[in-house]
Amino acid sequence: MSHPLDAAFSALADPTRRAILTMLLEDDMAVSDVAEPFDMSLAAISKHLGILSRAGLITQEQRGRVKWCKLEPDALRDASIWMQSFGQFEAVNLDAFERFLASELSDDR
Amino acid sequence: MSHPLDAAFSALADPTRRAILTMLLEDDMAVSDVAEPFDMSLAAISKHLGILSRAGLITQEQRGRVKWCKLEPDALRDASIWMQSFGQFEAVNLDAFERFLASELSDDR
């Protein structure tokens, strides 16, 4: 997995990881708080966070015995820019955007 | 892989598949023409095209004995829109965009 886009896109490919990113959009979180809503072991979430971190999508800062996770939009921007190069779709249509977000939020997890 | 974004992002995670999409940006292509520049069996490329197709990123139309592959920007737009929801980065910076494209094109893949 040499190219940074490989890491970014394959990190984004997992719904658990996308959900984590969405949670981090609200605020920085400790690892166990990230894990809380998921029906999955803490170790599994820890691995997911490692993947997001290696992809550059988040950063983690150890403070005391808790490790804080913070969204890092730079890698996301690179991926977004790559996709914009397929600019055959016009600048984001806000109506479509809101409809999309609504359907996204009505999903499980 | 239930969510459509899963398919789109994991399809985008492979450099061969991103290269194929870039090629299709130029023009529609037959399967064997897509395969030509890659150091890989035709069957492997055929699989990649199947993945791109199932992800909705391309469509394939059989015409005679050749199957034409066509970029399908809709799924790409959905993925792009999802990323825009992390709108902490401002509207695409064109300078960064061009620098990015330059570095992307100088890559092997």
Added chain:
DNA sequence: CGCATATTCAACCATTCGGTTGAGGTACGC
């Protein structure tokens, strides 16, 4: 100090992925 909390490590497991090869199945050119 001694215990609880927060997180990772290590080993393991089933499944998927990305590739190969070889054998088809169709459509076209002569």
Added chain:
DNA sequence: GCGTACCTCAACCGAATGGTTGAATATGCG
């Protein structure tokens, strides 16, 4: 109609993924 060009299928392979459990490692609290 025969051969060839185009593409996929099927079986296989090694490596990576996404999860588990149990033990280990820090750090903070009383």
